[in-house]
Amino acid sequence: MTDLSSVAKMAGVSRATAARAFSAPELLRPNTLDRVLAASQQLGFRPNRVAQQLRTQSTRIIGVLIPTLSNPVFAEQLQAMESAAQQLxxxxxVATTDYxxxxxxxxxxxxxxxxxxxxxxxxxDADNSVVLAQLTHEKVPVVLVHNPAHHTTIPxxxxxxxxxxxxxxxYLxxxxxxxxxxxxxxxWQSDRARLRYQGYQQAMTDRGQQALPAIEMPTHTRTSFNVLLPYLQGRFGLTALLCSNDLLALSAIGGLTRAGYQVPEQVSVVGFDGIELGRHVFPSLCSVVQPRDELGRCAIATLMLLLDGQPPASSVVAHYLRLGESMSPPAANTPHDR
Structure with missing residues (x-):
């Protein structure tokens, strides 16, 4: 039967070094780690994870909680997190909560x-979260992603x-x-959506324009055109729609197109997230991009600092506007009544 000593001998390292390749790979030089892993694969060796956990009191497992996997922004972020975690x-x-x-x-x-x-x-909602309040009494380190945590010390x-x-x-x-x-x-289900609405509201106020109440859809990923239609009609019908995420924006474009509205000639549509799908539809989606890879890697790196006993600070990741065919200047005489 293949054991750790056989792996160590084939890799040309000590048994302790071979053991670290499975319990704390980040402590080894990359070429040493590669030799140990190659030897274990060749010999068919599998470490006893249960025994390791009992010895080290560490499961080497990170719990990840996200609202949904149906929104690609979370799926793309999760992929980056998984890659970064595996390297360590x-x-x-992973668990989902449906908000x-x-x-x-x-x-x-x-x-x-x-x-x-x-x-x-x-x-x-980080500032009113019961679960975050409960976690202050636990020893497990916690990192928030996407949530602005104004009233908690959690990074x-x-x-x-x-x-x-x-x-x-x-820009519009x-x-x-x-x-x-x-x-x-x-x-009420999303502190991010509330902050985005406040940004829109302030920009409108600063230009002396009327900020409308948020146009709330039944779900976070699908537009109800019947709810939207009254805002498009009449003399003051909307010529531009900002959406709190890209899936809502894509759904809005579909609803507008089916109803006979031209995007962007009659109504410009802008999303938020910058998911890859938005590049490949027609019209291509203009969107505020959150760099999902960077968010995922930064979350793992921050948690590693906490596990190492270091107090990391919160991080603001840079966003940018990805232009697309769904946005243009308003037409001189945009007809809204239908």
Whole structure:
């Protein structure tokens, strides 16, 4: 039977070094780690994870909580996190919550029972989260992604949602748009959506234009055209729509097109997230880009600092506007009545 000593001998390292390749690979030089892993694969050796966990009190598992996998922004971020974690010898335990706070508490409790080494969370509302308040009594390190954590010491990784939406609203205003509205899902379910709305609201106020109430859709990923239609009609019908995420924006474009509206000639549409799908549809989606790879890698790096006993700070990741065919200046005489 192949054992660790056989792997060490083939790799030309000590047994202790071979053991570190499976328990703490980040401590080894890359060429040494590669030799040990190659030898273990050739010999068919599999380390006893249960025994390692009992010795080190570490599962090498990170719990990751996200609202949904149906939105590619979370899936793309998760892929980057998994790659970064694997390079450090960690695995991910992933759960989704569908933006429901009660689900957050249940999923986090399940992860804690499985003795995860740390948690990376995206919750509905960080400042009013019951689960985050409960986690202050736990020893497990926690990192927030996307959530602005104003009333907690938990480090948070994300873009400046307020500033990003303020800037893109100003961009539309500079193109000549005066009648701009913002689509969101249920706004009480997302602190990010509320900050984005506040950015839109302030930009409109600063130009002396009327900021409409958020146009709330039944879900975060699908537009109800019947809800949207009244805002498009009449003398002051909207000529531009800001959407709190890209899936809402793509759904809005579909609804507009089916109803006979031309995008962007009659209504410009701008998303938020910068998912890859937006590049490949027609018209291509103009969107505020959150760099998902950087968010994922930064979240893992921040959690590693916490596990190492170092106090990391929150990080604001730079956003940018990806131009697309879904945005243009407003037409001189845009017809809205239909």
């Amino acid at each position: 010898g960690y695995s991910l335990l 429901q706070p009660e689900q957050e508490a249940a999923m986090v409790e399940s992860m804690l029972r499985q003795r995860v080494d740390g948690l990376i969370l995206t919750v509905a 948070a990784i994300g873009v400046d949602n307020y500033r990003a939406m303020y800037e893109v609203t100003t 205003q500079d193109l000549g748009h005066c009648h701009i509205g913002m689509l969101t899902g249920p706004i």
